[in-house]
Amino acid sequence: MQLLNRTAIITGAASGIGRATALRFASEGAKVVVADINDTGGSETVQQIKAQGASGLFIHTDVTVAAEIEKLVSQTRAAYDRIDILINNAMFCEGDDILTIDEELWDKNIRGCLSQTFLCCKAVLPHMMSQGKGAIVNIASVNALLGLSEEAYSAAKAGIISLTQNIAVRYGEHGIRANAISPGSIQTPSWVSILEKDPDLFERLSKWYPLKRIGQPEEIAAASLFLASDEASFVTGTNLVVDGGLTAGLKRMGDELVGEPSSDQRI
Ligand SMILES: NC(=O)c1ccc[n+]([C@@H]2O[C@H](COP(=O)([O-])OP(=O)(O)OC[C@H]3O[C@@H](n4cnc5c(N)ncnc54)[C@H](O)[C@@H]3O)[C@@H](O)[C@H]2O)c1
Numbered sequence: 001m002q003l004l005n006r007t008a009i010i011t012g013a014a015s016g017i018g019r020a021t022a023l024r025f026a027s028e029g030a031k032v033v034v035a036d037i038n039d040t041g042g043s044e045t046v047q048q049i050k051a052q053g054a055s056g057l058f059i060h061t062d063v064t065v066a067a068e069i070e071k072l073v074s075q076t077r078a079a080y081d082r083i084d085i086l087i088n089n090a091m092f093c094e095g096d097d098i099l100t101i102d103e104e105l106w107d108k109n110i111r112g113c114l115s116q117t118f119l120c121c122k123a124v125l126p127h128m129m130s131q132g133k134g135a136i137v138n139i140a141s142v143n144a145l146l147g148l149s150e151e152a153y154s155a156a157k158a159g160i161i162s163l164t165q166n167i168a169v170r171y172g173e174h175g176i177r178a179n180a181i182s183p184g185s186i187q188t189p190s191w192v193s194i195l196e197k198d199p200d201l202f203e204r205l206s207k208w209y210p211l212k213r214i215g216q217p218e219e220i221a222a223a224s225l226f227l228a229s230d231e232a233s234f235v236t237g238t239n240l241v242v243d244g245g246l247t248a249g250l251k252r253m254g255d256e257l258v259g260e261p262s263s264d265q266r267i
Pocket of ligand 1 (some may be wrong): 017036056063088089142184187191
């Protein structure tokens with residue numbers, strides 16, 4: 001068991017990647033605090049943790065509100081005494097072209113991704129420093145690396161990578177590691193409403209991935225487990241891209257340059 005007796009706070013763990021991470025961490029012996037605004041989903045995650053015979057706690061937390069994060073930290077410490085791992089996974093993503101969004105929606109994306117990551121790190125770091133050890137994993141996105149639209153969300157995710165590097169550099173001497181993960185498209189409930197309008201989207205999207213499929217939440221959970229565990233004891237300040245090869249290259253462009261049909265056109 002890689003996380004035996006470690007306490008992990010996972011934000012946005014009522015659903016998708018956060019829930020898969022909570023269940024994987026619990027299976028590795030962690031005591032998991034599920035922090036989310038979704039009470040039903042959060043309680044379900046904890047039920048599933050307990051069904052595995054592990055220990056979990058749901059704390060209703062809006063991670064965009066500093067006072068709620070303070071409560072999350074104090075309740076976690078009261079229940080489990082320590083905070084070994086923080087996974088910043090909750091998100092807000094809405095809007096696209098900057099000419100079509102207003103300042104308020106821009107701010108909501110920044111707050112719902114970047115500012116909440118800042119607030120959670122700020123609240124947890126002093127406890128990790130007093131323990132002399134801690135691991136932070138911030139969930140970014142391939143949108144941080146390429147222009148893929150959803151500009152406000154993407155800018156916030158790019159900011160998360162920079163914040164992660166700076167935390168790694170500043171707090172490494174206190175035994176704290178901070179890393180980011182940039183997932184490609186992952187099949188989670190966040191896609192449900194989009195797929196309702198465009199049921200073939202995943203099929204079309206898969207063609208852009210060298211592995212010819214989109215990812216599963218458990219594949220991001222596995223990456224978080226590595227970065228949060230002692231297996232990654234010399235890994236800090238990195239951005240682990242878990243995207244089925246999406247950002248590794250532009251094969252379609254290469255094919256076009258040499259006049260080859262792309263592989264999905266050949267099928
Ligand atoms: N699914 C993808 O394709 C994909 C791709 C790249 C990056 N990501 C990133 O992975 C992470 C998880 O995404 P997902 O697809 O599992 O999403 P999801 O919608 O399934 O889960 C997000 C969770 O965050 C919670 N949440 C939202 N705002 C919150 C707030 N203010 N306070 C507390 N909780 C809040 C929601 O209630 C929900 O339970 C996000 O950071 C997302 O940006 C996802």
